[in-house]
Amino acid sequence: MSTGRRDFLKTSTAAVTAAGLGGCERGDRSVSEPRTPRRLHRELLRAIGDAVLPGAIGADGREKAIVAFEVWLQEFTPNAELVHPYGGWEVAYGPEDPSPRWAEQLDDLERLARQRSMASFGELSRDDRRTLIADAIEDAGPGFPTPAEAQHVAVALMAHYFRSTEATNQVYGVAINKLQCRVITTAGEKPPALGG
Amino acid sequence: MTTIESDICIIGSGITGILAAERLSELADADIVMVEAGSRSTPFSNRPEQRRRFIAYGENPWKDDHLDDQGGYGLMYRSMVVGGCAMHWDGACPRFSPEDFRQRSMYGVGTDWPISYDDVEPYYQDFEERIGVAGEQGPPEYDPRSRPYPLPPLPLSYNLIQLREWGANAGIPFWTQPWAKATEPYRGRAGCQRCDTCHVCPTGAKYTPDVTLDRLIDDGGLRLISGTLVRRLEVDDASTHITRAVAADRHAPDESVEFRATTFILAGGYAWSPHLLLLSSSSQFPNGLANSSGLVGKYMTGHPYMSAQIELPLELYPGIFSTSSLLSRMHARPGPLDRYVRHDLRIWNTTVERQARFRDATGVLQFGDDVMDDWRARTKQATARVRGYIDIIPDRDSTLGLDASARNQWGDPLPRIEFRDAPESVALRDHTHETMRTIFEHMARAGNGRVLSTFRSTTMEHPGGGCRMGEDPETSVTDSFGRTHDHDNLFVIGAPTLVSGGCANGTPTFCALSLRSAEEIARAFPSR
Structure with missing residues (x-):
C-alpha cells in the first residue's frame, strides 16, 4: 500500500475535529447545516465510551471525546460526495446516515446486558461491557475505519478518538x-x- | 445561436490557459475570451469550512468541480471547473531536467524535443515568479537555474531534517521540494501556515489559478464564459483557418453558442484538447483537425512510480508538516555506461505502521489503554516513504480515442485513454524496478532500518501528450510553440504538446511551455 498524497487524503479525512483546528479557520457554515437531528442514547454512549476509550485520558478526556463524536454525528451529511482520490476518474459518495443503525446497536447492547446480567449495560463492569462489545464486533478488521464507515457504534467512537x-x-x-x-x-x- | 467575437479565444480555463491569457494581456492589444465548460467551485471565503468538513468527513471540498456527463475511461482526475485541476493541486513545482529534452541524442532512446531545457528555462522562471514558488537551489549539476526562486523554501520540518541526514548518509543529496506555496506574503496571498491540507488551502498561501483569473477579469484583461462546452471547431472551406468554435450552453442545453476569433488556443489539458480535435472531424478532415500526421491522441505520456515504506530507528513525529517533502534528482541522469533508468526520489515521513490499530499483532481486539500502549510501542520507530517517478518512453499507440460507447448529453463520444510504454521501456521495466529496489534497500541499510514494503503504480501520473510537438509535420502535431502544423491560427498549449513525460510533476513544464506559446501568439497582434 502506498502512502503520500493518496493516503494523506484517506487518513486526514478521519482525523478529528473542530478541537484540532487552528486560528485560521473562518467562513460560513451554511452549506453544512445538519439536515435532521441525530442523537444517540446519551447514557449508553457514555457507557460504551467508558469501556473502549483510554482510562489514561480521565473522565474529562473521555467526555470530551464523546461530545466531539456527538457533534461529528450531528453534522454528518449522508451520501456526500467524497474527495476524488488522485489516480482515479470515478466520483465516490459517502455512506448513508449511520445513526439509525448505531442507535439499534445501542439498544441491542442494553437488551443483551439485561438478558445476561439482569442489569443495564451501564451498570455492568468495564470488562463485562467490553465482552458484550467484542461479541458484537467480532468481524472488525485490524485497523480503524473512518468513523462513517464503521459498522458498529463502538468502533465508530473508537475510530473517531484514535484518529484524532x-x-x-x-x-x-x-x-x-x-x-x-x-x-x-x-x-x-x-x-x-x-x-x- | 449566440455569437461571441474576440481576437483570441482560449478554450479551457485551467492553469495553462489562465497564465497564457495573463501573458497575452501583457503583450498584445487583443480582446481575449476564455470558454470553460465547468462552473466556479468553492470560493475562497468558504474554503476553511470545506477544509473542516474534508478533515472530518472526507467530503470533496471543491463543490461542482466536475460535470457528471463529461468523464472518460482512463482519466486521472475528474475536474472540469473554472481554474481546472490546479484548483485542488498540491502545488509541487519541480522542473524537468535538461536530459528530458534530449533523450535520443543523449541516450539513444525516445525522441528529442524540438527545444532544449535552455529554451524553456526563462519560462520556468517566469512561471515561478508569477505564481510564487518557494524553493531551494539544489546542487547546480542536478538543478540548473538562471535565477533564485522568488520565495525562500518551506522550512524543513523536524522530521525532514533527520530524514535529509539519512539521505546524505546513503550518499544521496536531497533538498526541499519546490512548492507553489507562499512562504511569506506574495502578490496578495497570505503566507503558509502549514495547515497540511494543501488539497484545500484555507489561507490562500497555495497558488490557485482563480487568483490570476479574477485579477484579469477585474482589469478587463479577458472575458470568461463559463458553463459552456465547446463541442467542435470549424474550418473555413476555402482555407485551413479555424473560423469558429461551436458550443453548448450547459444551462440551456438546446442553445448553441459560437465563438468567432482570429486565433484559437486549446487549453483543455492532455484529455480534452486532443479530444476536441478528434471530435471536430468533417468531410474535409475525416480524422479530425490538426491530424494530417495521424498523431492527435497518440504518444500519450506520463510517469508511473515505485515507492517503498522504510522503517528507521528515528524519533519522528508524524503530523508536524506532513505535506512537505525532500527531493533528489541524482538518478535523473544515467551514466554513459548505464542502461536507461531515470527517476527522481522523494522522501516523506508517514504514519504507516505508526497508527492506532484495533487488533494487536496477534489479531486480538484491543480497547482503551491497550490501544494506546500498542500504538506507543510502535512510535519508537519511524516510517519514511520513498518514491520515484519513473521516466518511460511513450509508445505511438499510447492512445486517446473517442469512445463510441460512452457519450455526453449531446451524444458526443467521450475520451478513452489507454497508456502504453514503448518497447524500449517495456524491455527495461524489470531492470528499472530491480534497480529501484536496490536503492531502497541501500537506503534502509544506511539508516539501520528495513524496507517494510514496496509498491509499483499501475497508472500514469501527470499525463501529457496527444498533440506532441516537433519540427516535422509528419511526426508531430504542433511546432514548439504549440501552433498546429495544419492550421496556422490554432494553437494547443501545455500538457498535450509534451514529447515525453519526464520524471517530475508536470505542471511547471506545462505552464512554462504555455508562457512561451503566449509570446509567440502575441506577435500576431499589436503590442501593448
Missing part, C-alpha cells in the same frame, strides 16, 4: 497538533511536551 489530534498528542507525549494551522518558522523544532 488529541490521541496522537497523547501517544507521542508531545504537542504535534497535526492539521492545526500555525506559523511555518517553528516547523523545524521538536514538538513541545504536552502542557509545556
